[in-house]
Amino acid sequence: xxxxxxxxxxxxxxxxxxxxxxxxxxxxxxxxxxxxxxxxxxxxxxxxxxxxxxxxxxxxxxxxxxxxxxxxxxxxxxxxxxxxxxxxxxxxxxxxxxxxxxxxxxxxxxxxxxxxxxxxxxxxxxxxxxxxxxxxxxxxxxxxxxxxxxxxxxxxxxxxxxxxxxxxxxxxxxxxxxxxxxxxxxxxxxxxxxxxxxxxxxxxxxxxxxxxxxxxxxxxxxxxxxxxxxxxxxxxxxxxxxxxxxxxxxxxxxxxxxxxxxxxxxxxxxx
Numbered sequence: 001x002x003x004x005x006x007x008x009x010x011x012x013x014x015x016x017x018x019x020x021x022x023x024x025x026x027x028x029x030x031x032x033x034x035x036x037x038x039x040x041x042x043x044x045x046x047x048x049x050x051x052x053x054x055x056x057x058x059x060x061x062x063x064x065x066x067x068x069x070x071x072x073x074x075x076x077x078x079x080x081x082x083x084x085x086x087x088x089x090x091x092x093x094x095x096x097x098x099x100x101x102x103x104x105x106x107x108x109x110x111x112x113x114x115x116x117x118x119x120x121x122x123x124x125x126x127x128x129x130x131x132x133x134x135x136x137x138x139x140x141x142x143x144x145x146x147x148x149x150x151x152x153x154x155x156x157x158x159x160x161x162x163x164x165x166x167x168x169x170x171x172x173x174x175x176x177x178x179x180x181x182x183x184x185x186x187x188x189x190x191x192x193x194x195x196x197x198x199x200x201x202x203x204x205x206x207x208x209x210x211x212x213x214x215x216x217x218x219x220x221x222x223x224x225x226x227x228x229x230x231x232x233x234x235x236x237x238x239x240x241x242x243x244x245x246x247x248x249x250x251x252x253x254x255x256x257x258x259x260x261x262x263x264x265x266x267x268x269x270x271x
Contacts, residue, residue: 079177098139112155
């Protein structure tokens with residue numbers, strides 16, 4: 001059954017979404033339990049550690065304490081090596097992927113825990129990157145939006161923190177390849193730390209500290225404002241047009257409707 005714009009609106013009002021499985025695996029991911037702080041003394045000490053960690057630009061999360069300082073493919077999450085190969089050598093600047101001279105820009109509003117985004121990002125995006133971004137024809141502007149729940153907000157902050165190191169697309173794609181069920185707490189500090197350690201060259205503790213920085217919070221607010229301005233009602237929402245223009249929204253008949261995206265790119269290239 002088609003899952004286009006109408007479906008995107010319905011999905012916001014669905015009280016219990018279907019479970020989302022990890023691509024290439026048959027079992028459902030479960031959220032890791034959160035650690036509880038029982039004693040007041042421990043809580044105060046933890047707060048002090050967080051403040052010191054942020055001020056020194058070091059890790060402020062317990063989950064990051066045991067991960068390497070720099071990410072690699074050693075003991076990495078599923079899909080990490082394929083994702084590294086997909087984006088290797090393609091310039092990333094903030095939340096933009098591809099050459100600044102690309103004649104066409106595709107803007108994508110995505111949510112880290114949206115199952116429709118997972119379908120698009122793991123089945124359609126890789127071929128678009130290979131055929132159009134790597135060849136210099138298209139650049140992609142990612143707008144990581146958080147509208148489903150708290151996991152979305154944590155994912156958004158982590159992606160924007162990764163953007164400061166030119167790794168936003170690697171981080172977002174890795175979360176989609178290892179996506180859990182919506183609003184179960186799956187996208188917690190442990191998952192973010194695991195994703196960070198699985199991206200070669202990414203400085204994990206720098207990312208952890210940046211997640212709560214004023215720069216990332218400002219970037220989150222900017223995405224929210226843009227989504228409101230553009231009247232975005234669901235994800236994924238795509239706009240394609242000549243670079244420097246707003247572009248036209250792509251009418252997707254389903255999350256895997258590659259033909260509609262390619263047609264929009266072709267029109268923009270020929271305009």
